Amino acid sequence: MADKTFDLILIGGGQSALACAFFLRRKEIDYIILDDQETCGGSWKQTWESLTLFSPPEHSSLPGWQMPESEGEFPTKEETIDYLCQYEDRYDFPIQRPVKVKSIDKKEGMFTLETTEGQFNSKTVISATGTYKNPFIPEIPGRDKFEGKQLHSSDYRSPEEFKDKKIVIVGEGNSGAQILAEISKVAKTFWSTKEEPQFLPDDVDGRVLFDMASAKYYAEKKGEKYDSTKFNLGNIVMVPSVKEARERDVLHSQGQIQSITKEGVVWEDGSCQKVDVIIWCTGFGYSTGFLENLVSIDHKGKIPTDKTKAKETDGLWLVGYGGWTGFASATLIGVGRYAKQTIKEVSEYLKD
Incomplete structure (x- = not known):
């Protein structure tokens, strides 16, 4: 035109x-x-x-x-x-x-x-x-040498293709927790996070978070400081699938990946883990x-x-x-x- x-x-x-x-x-x-x-x-x-x-x-x-x-x-x-x-x-x-x-x-x-x-x-x-x-994937030493499958959360669709495989899921946000929750039902999973994952209380969902966002918006509009220490809006929301994963005791982080080999990952303590797939839930x-x-x-x-x-x-x-x-x-x-x-x-x- x-x-x-x-x-x-x-x-x-x-x-x-x-x-x-x-x-x-x-x-x-x-x-x-x-x-x-x-x-x-x-x-x-x-x-x-x-x-x-x-x-x-x-x-x-x-x-x-x-x-x-x-x-x-x-x-x-x-x-x-x-x-x-x-x-x-x-x-x-x-x-x-x-x-x-x-x-x-x-x-x-x-x-x-x-x-x-x-x-x-x-x-x-x-x-x-x-x-x-x-999509963002961090540069971790050896990532280009890994011979298994790598994908970003934006390319993930469902857990079926990962059945009975060993999977590392990277990222402590909502996508990491939710993808871990469903893949852990069909595969052996390892959760890698920079920090220890933080979870919101069970009764906090998008309604509460939006009310907080609104309060901050109107406070800033008036030139006032808003105290947002009650909840960290970046913490994981306990949607039903994540609650169910908690009951199965799978919401545990292995810590950061120090490097990647052709067969798997090396953890911060130097231990190695062979895996088939790395899923990057890294924003x-x-x-x-x-x-x-x-x-x-x-x-x-x-x-x-x-x-x-x-x-x-x-x-x-x-x-x-x-x-x-x-x-x-x-x-x-x-x-x-x-x-x-x-x-x-x-x-x-x-x-x-």
């Missing part, structure tokens, strides 16, 4: 882009959403099969429309994908897919997006691409590489921002990247407040 100039282009078709689009409905802004996925559902399409949200539907909704009741306590992967697909259909957002944005340049106040479907032009841009396309960087012509980007994909607004390039915003662009903004219920403020800023920018 090189012959047309949009007021705004949203990059990404997941929850953050949809939240922004909700607040565009009553604005006289000509916009389009470019999504590199084949179908709706955002990054949830690439997650493992048993993944669930941490909160019930009423605490897992985008602006304007509550997620329907789920069959279990927390919405499943399929229920979440279905909700996101229904949400974009409900509001009939202008989404074009699959379109991958390869790079962006800005000249004379206009953004030019080079994509797999040609060139797009826009006065403003919102990046809402999240993290899932930028993600930010999927922002396509912005490199516009801003400075660090090794994790982070760029300088004032809340969601890019500091180095006028007319560029980033929404839904977690604490960096807004506390809890990487959650379904948390992204709404930042989407609303961002669209307000975009509207004011376009008027000027």
Whole structure:
């Protein structure tokens, strides 16, 4: 669409882009959403099969429309994908897919997006691409020598293929605990963590964490300091699968991996363990590489921002990247407040 100039282009078709689009409905802004996925559902399409949200539907909704009741306590992967697909259909957002944005340049106040479907032009841009396309695996000595299978949690789907194998699961976060919980039912597992894993109380789920996030958000808005010492939001949520794993007494860390051999891993105490598979539940960087012509980007994909607004390039915003662009903004219920403020800023920018 090189012959047309949009007021705004949203990059990404997941929850953050949809939240922004909700607040565009009553604005006289000509916009389009470019999504590199084949179908709706955002990054949830690439997650493992048993993944669930941490909160019930009423605490897992985008602006304007509550997620329907789920069959279990927390919405499943399929229920979440279905909700996101229904949400974009409900509001009939202008989404074009699959379109991958390869790079962006800005000249004379206009953004030019080079994509797999040609060139797009826009006065403003919102990046809402999240993290899932930028998995992080730490450089541990010998990792390239391992002759078994290695995969990141982003490539994990279900435990069946690992039946009766010896598996090292690396990472003390929620993904590490949940993948350990289900693989340990069918395989011999070893859990590697930098620190001793920390678990939230059984009654703390996404509802409590979001209330804490909200309290911190409003305190900071008033210029007050928020005491967040009650719970560490990075600790592991005791979802049903993790509780069940605790009952089987499998939630024990072997400590850090010192190095990797062709047959397995070497622990901190020097002992060796032969394994068939290493699963890296070690998080993600930010999927922002396509912005490199516009801003400075660090090794994790982070760029300088004032809340969601890019500091180095006028007319560029980033929404839904977690604490960096807004506390809890990487959650379904948390992204709404930042989407609303961002669209307000975009509207004011376009008027000027």
